[in-house]
Amino acid sequence: MKKWYAVIGDPISQSMSPKMHDEWIENNSLHATYIPVHVKEENLADAVASLKNLGCSGWNVTVPHKTAIIQYLDEIDPFAKQMNAVNTVEVLPNGSLHGSNTDGQGFVRSLEELYGARCKGGEVLVIGAGGAARGISYALHEAGYGPITLTNRTLEKAQQLCTEIPNAKAVAIAEAENLLSAYNLIIQTTSVGMNFARKGMPLNPEKIAKGTVVADIIYNPLKTEFLSEAEKRGALLLNGTGMFVHQGALAFEKWTGIRPNTEEMTRKITETLGGTYVNR
Structure with missing residues (x-):
């Protein structure tokens, strides 16, 4: 059947x-x-x-x-x-x-598919304090990343989320902006920059250091304003297409026992959305 x-x-x-x-x-x-x-x-x-x-x-x-x-x-x-x-x-x-x-694990797999273990052993900044930030932070901790810092427009929400993520700490947006050069991995998890949502950037990217991996879980548009500004400062980029593909691949694997081809699918979805692979 x-x-x-x-x-x-x-x-x-x-x-x-x-x-x-x-x-x-x-x-x-x-x-x-x-x-x-x-x-x-x-x-x-x-x-x-x-x-x-x-x-x-x-x-x-x-x-x-x-x-x-x-x-x-x-x-x-x-x-x-x-x-x-x-x-x-x-x-x-x-x-x-x-x-x-599978959302958080999907992000980790998409990160490692593109950058391997480059971001392990360094400090991580997660921007946002909603469900996506929670899942990604927890998955990163479980995969051995960190220490993890969370920042959010409402600091209290970031502080609350820190109680759920081992060894995480919260800082205000202004403090995070001043410390951007200290992070090996910066992850934008809010809806800021998404099509049909609030335009702009979640924080000032001025102090992002060259070689930092900067991720935005939005995939429409493929390159948000935040990613564009990070790229101007020499950052390595990761958009949300890979996370979407990998969370689906993990579900497919659970149902069928088969791990599908995620790299080719990421390429196809990127092209469907009007971009060119590779994801950076």
């Missing part, structure tokens, strides 16, 4: 996940398909039950359901628990639903 996988969210028509997963399915000669399913918040419980009853083998979860879906799952992994958010659901052989979150 043909297996099927899905992504649920509201809205969902903009998702690039179906094209990505269907290509991986075809490349690996799997008898399966992957479809987008539009699920309103008030219909989430019914949707989860229907996906399970209709034989879906697993699905991805996007906004606004990443936290709300937890109550309908049988178990979640440590990353999902730390983030209080799930982006991947597996239907286990016994029928139970297992939730995980």
Whole structure:
């Protein structure tokens, strides 16, 4: 019987996940398909039950359901628990639903695919204090990066997040701006610079040092104003395309046991968005 996988969210028509997963399915000669399913918040419980009853083998979860879906799952992994958010659901052989979150690990894999271990052993600055900052900071810590510093327009939010990330500390934006040259890796996790969101930059990049790896998890546009300014100062860049691809690849691997070709997929999505590979 043909297996099927899905992504649920509201809205969902903009998702690039179906094209990505269907290509991986075809490349690996799997008898399966992957479809987008539009699920309103008030219909989430019914949707989860229907996906399970209709034989879906697993699905991805996007906004606004990443936290709300937890109550309908049988178990979640440590990353999902730390983030209080799930982006991947597996239907286990016994029928139970297992939730995980591959966002933070996806970022780490995208970083290492492009730059190897270059950023290990140096100081890390994470800009932002939301769900993405939490997941990335936790994944970086688990992978042996750090020490990690968090900065945010609202310092109290960064301080609160530091209580969840071992050995992390928080600094105000102004202090972070003055210390930019001390960081080997700088990661921008806010929506500042994203298409249709607030324009501008999360902080003044003037003191970014040459050779610093500067990442922005936004992939539309492929090169935000923050990345452009960092590039002028000799930084090495990483946009959000690789993170998107790798979080999907981790889900694909959980469902099928196969690790798909992420480099080629990153190249194709970059070209689809109007850019040229390589990601920097």
